[in-house]
Amino acid sequence: MYKIDWFFLIGTLVFIALYGVWKNNKHLSVKSYLKGDNKSRWWTIGLSVMATQASAITFLSTPGQAYDQGMGFIQFYFGLPFAMIIICMFFLPVYKKLKVYTAYEFLENRFDLKTRTLTAILFLIQRGLAAGITIYAPAIILSVVLGWNLKILVVIIGFVVIFYTLLGGTNAVNVTHKQQMLLIIIGLISAFVVAVDKIPKDINFTDIIKLASYNEKLNILNFELDLKSRYTFWSGITGGLFLALSYFGTDQSQVQRYLSGKSLKESQIGLIMNGFLKIPFQFFILLLGIIIFVFYQYETPPIHFNPKNVTEIKKSKYANQFLVVENEFKILENKKHEILIKANFFNNSILKNKYTELNKSSNDKRKKAKNLIVKNNSFSSTNDRDYIFITFIINYLPNGLIGLLLAVILAAAMSSTASELNALSATALVDLYKRHRPNLTQIHYVNMAKLFTLIWGVIAIIFALTGNLFENLIQLVNIIGSIFYGTILGIFLVAIFIKKIKSNPVFFAAIISEIIVISFYYIDLFGYLWLNIVGAFLTVLFSMIIQITFFKKNN
Numbered sequence: 001m002y003k004i005d006w007f008f009l010i011g012t013l014v015f016i017a018l019y020g021v022w023k024n025n026k027h028l029s030v031k032s033y034l035k036g037d038n039k040s041r042w043w044t045i046g047l048s049v050m051a052t053q054a055s056a057i058t059f060l061s062t063p064g065q066a067y068d069q070g071m072g073f074i075q076f077y078f079g080l081p082f083a084m085i086i087i088c089m090f091f092l093p094v095y096k097k098l099k100v101y102t103a104y105e106f107l108e109n110r111f112d113l114k115t116r117t118l119t120a121i122l123f124l125i126q127r128g129l130a131a132g133i134t135i136y137a138p139a140i141i142l143s144v145v146l147g148w149n150l151k152i153l154v155v156i157i158g159f160v161v162i163f164y165t166l167l168g169g170t171n172a173v174n175v176t177h178k179q180q181m182l183l184i185i186i187g188l189i190s191a192f193v194v195a196v197d198k199i200p201k202d203i204n205f206t207d208i209i210k211l212a213s214y215n216e217k218l219n220i221l222n223f224e225l226d227l228k229s230r231y232t233f234w235s236g237i238t239g240g241l242f243l244a245l246s247y248f249g250t251d252q253s254q255v256q257r258y259l260s261g262k263s264l265k266e267s268q269i270g271l272i273m274n275g276f277l278k279i280p281f282q283f284f285i286l287l288l289g290i291i292i293f294v295f296y297q298y299e300t301p302p303i304h305f306n307p308k309n310v311t312e313i314k315k316s317k318y319a320n321q322f323l324v325v326e327n328e329f330k331i332l333e334n335k336k337h338e339i340l341i342k343a344n345f346f347n348n349s350i351l352k353n354k355y356t357e358l359n360k361s362s363n364d365k366r367k368k369a370k371n372l373i374v375k376n377n378s379f380s381s382t383n384d385r386d387y388i389f390i391t392f393i394i395n396y397l398p399n400g401l402i403g404l405l406l407a408v409i410l411a412a413a414m415s416s417t418a419s420e421l422n423a424l425s426a427t428a429l430v431d432l433y434k435r436h437r438p439n440l441t442q443i444h445y446v447n448m449a450k451l452f453t454l455i456w457g458v459i460a461i462i463f464a465l466t467g468n469l470f471e472n473l474i475q476l477v478n479i480i481g482s483i484f485y486g487t488i489l490g491i492f493l494v495a496i497f498i499k500k501i502k503s504n505p506v507f508f509a510a511i512i513s514e515i516i517v518i519s520f521y522y523i524d525l526f527g528y529l530w531l532n533i534v535g536a537f538l539t540v541l542f543s544m545i546i547q548i549t550f551f552k553k554n555n
Contacts, residue, residue: 001146005403012407016179016414017164031101040260044178045270048257048419049248050277051177054184055416056138056409057476058285064305064385066289067296070217072231074286076478076529077279079241080248084275087249088268090496095255096264101430103255103492110495111503113435118510119491120431123252124424126484128456131420132463133476135161138413139464142390142406144308154464157410161417162457165425166450176418180411187408188288191389194397195291200298200341210346211297212290215359227526239529242536243478246485248274250492252423292392297340300333303369305384305391313369316376322369329365332358417460425452482528483521486535487514493536494543501547509542 001009031038040048065073100106104123108116135157143150164176199208212218222232229235248254248271261267303326304310313322336358345351370382393405429449434440487510494506517535521528 001402002399004400005406008400008403009407009410012183012404013160013410013414016176016183016411017160019176019179038260038262040257040266040270041262042266042269042273045258045261045267046273046277047181048177049254049270049274050281051181051184051412051415052253052257052419053247053278053416054181054281054412055134056413057134057416058282059184059188059409059412060138060389061386062282062285063289063292064388066217066286067293067388068385071220071283071286071290072222074220074279074283075222075231075233075236076240077244077282078233078236079238080244080278081275082237083241083244083248084271086245088271091249091492092258092267092271093264094496095259096267101259102252102427103250104252104427104431107491107495108435111506115491115503115507115510116431116435118507119250119488120427122484122488122510122514123250124427126480127251127253127420127424128459129463129480131417131424131456131460133480134413134416134420135460136464137386138409142409144306144387146394151465154461157413157417158457158461158464161414161421162454165418165421165457166453177415180415183404183411184408187405188285190401191393191397191405192284192288192291194401195288195295195392198299198396199291199295202341203298207346208291208294211294211340214352215293215297217290217293227530230527230529235527235529239482239527239532242489242532243482243485243529246489246492246532246536247481250488251481251485252427253419254423256423256426257419289389292388295392295396298337300330300337302391303329303366304373304382305387306381307387307391309373309380309382309384312380313373313376318372318376322372325365325368325372329362329369332362332365336362421453421457421460424456425449428452428456479521479528482531482535483517484514484535486517486532486537487539488535489532490536490539490543493540498540498543501543502551505546505551506539506543509539509546512542513538 062073094106095103098106098109100109102120104116104120107119135154139153139157140150142148143153196205196208209218222229223234224232225234226232258267258270261270302310313319336355339345339351339355339358342348342351345355373380373382390409393402397405426449429445429452433448433452434445490513491506491510494501513535516538517531520526520534521531
C-alpha cells in the first residue's frame with residue numbers, strides 16, 4: 001500500500017468516528033442515549049437499517065460466494081420485502097404505542113418478567129457471538145492478505161467502535177451509518193467499474209454476461225423442493241421470510257434503529273425503503289463477484305486465494321508437489337485465455353467444448369492443491385471464497401482506491417458492530433439491570449448504558465481474538481441467527497397474534513423449541529434457513545398444546 005492508500009484509509013475512519021461523537025456527545029437521559037430523542041427521519045432510519053445488516057462480511061464474502069457458486073444466494077433475501085410489510089403493519093405500531101426502549105420490554109407487558117428475561121438472554125447470546133464475528137471476519141482476512149497483525153487489528157477495530165458508540169449513543173450510530181453507507185456505495189461502484197475496465201476491451205458487457213451464463217453463474221432461481229439445499233426459491237420465500245421477520249422485527253440491533261424514528265410513519269417509511277432497496281443492493285454485490293469471475297477467465301487467478309495457506313505449503317515438505325500442480329494450473333489457464341480471445345468463441349461449439357474441458361482440468365488442479373494443503377496441515381481451512389474479493393482489491397485496483405475499499409470494509413465492520421454494541425447495551429440496561437434496579441437517576445442509567453457498551457465491546461473483542469475461521473463467513477453469521485431467531489420470533493408471534501396464550505406456556509414452549517432447533521442443526525437434518533420456520537412453528541405449537549393441556553383453567 002502507498003501513502004495515498006493510508007491517507008484514505010485512516011482519514012476516512014477517523015473522520016467517521018469523530019463526526020459521530022461531535023454530533024452527539026450530550027446525553028442527559030436514557031431516552032436521548034438509547035433512542036436519540038426520537039429525532040431520526042425516514043432516510044436516516046432506512047440507511048441505518050441497511051448499514052447494520054451490511055457488515056464487512058457482506059463485502060468480503062458475498063462476491064466470493066457469487067464467484068464460486070453463482071447468483072443463487074440472492075434467493076436468501078426474497079422473503080425480506082414481505083417481512084418489512086408485516087413488521088410495519090403489526091410489530092412497529094405495538095412498539096411505538098407502548099413507547100418501549102427494547103423489543104423485549106413489550107413481552108413483559110404481554111406475558112411476564114421471566115419471558116421477557118428469557119428472550120433478552122437468547123438475544124444477548126446470539127448477538128454477542130455475532131458482534132465478535134463482525135470484528136473477527138474483516139480482521140483475519142485483512143491480516144492474512146496484508147500481513148497485518150491480527151490481534152492488533154481486532155483491538156483497533158473494536159476500540160474505535162466502542163469509542164464513538166459509548167460517547168455518542170444511538171444518534172452517533174445512526175449518523176455515522178449515513179456516512180458509512182455513502183462510502184460503501186462509492187467503494188462498490190468504483191470496484192465494479194475497475195473490474196469491468198480490466199476485462200479485455202474487445203469483450204463487451206453482453207459477452208461478459210454470456211460467459212458468466214455459460215459457466216452457470218447466473219442461475220438465480222432454484223425451484224427444487226430440496227430441504228437440504230441451502231438456497232432455493234422456497235427456502236428464501238419462507239425461511240428467509242421468517243429469518244427477516246425475526247431479525248428486523250425482534251433483534252434489538254435493528255429494532256433500535258427504527259425506534260429512534262420521529263414518528264410511526266417515519267419509521268415505517270424507513271423500513272419499507274430497506275425492503276425495496278435490499279435485494280437490488282445484494283444483487284449488485286453478487287454481480288460484482290460475477291464480474292471478478294469473468295475477469296479471472298482472462299487473467300490467471302491464484303490456484304488458491306488464501307495466501308497464508310499457500311505460504312505454509314511452499315515452506316513444507318510438499319512444496320515441490322504443490323509447485324508442480326501450480327505450474328500445471330497456470331498452463332491450463334493460459335490455454336483458456338487463448339481460446340477465449342478468439343473472435344468467434346461464443347458461436348463456436350468446438351471452442352466451447354475445449355474451454356469446458358480446460359475448466360474441468362483447472363478445477364481438478366485446484367482440488368489437488370487443496371488436498372496438499374490439508375495433507376500438510378489438517379487444521380487448515382481450504383475454503384478460500386472469503387479471500388477472492390480482497391485479493392482482487394489488493395492486486396488490481398489503482399493506488400488510492402485500494403485505501404478507499406479497505407476503508408469500506410472496515411467501515412462496514414464498524415457500522416454493524418456499533419449497532420450490535422448499542423443494542424446489547426440497551427438490552428442489558430433496560431431488560432435486566434433497570435428492571436431489577438428501578439427508580440435511580442437518569443444520569444446513573446446513562447452511565448450504566450455506557451458501561452454495558454464497554455463491557456460488551458470488550459467481550460466481542462475477546463471472542464474475536466479467540467475465534468477460528470470456518471465455513472463461509474456470511475453463512476456463519478446467518479447460521480448463528482437461524483439457530484436462535486425462530487424461537488424468538490415464535491414468542492413474538494404468540495404475543496401479537498394469539499391473545500389467549502399466557503406466560504407460562506410460551507416460556508416452556510420456547511425452551512423446548514430451542515433445544516429441538518439446536519439438535520436439528522447438529523444432526524444436519526436440513527438447510528439452516530428452515531430452522532427459522534421450525535423454531536417459530538414449534539414455539540407457537542407447543543405454546544398452544546401446553547396452554548390447552550396444563551393451563552386451560554387459567555385461560
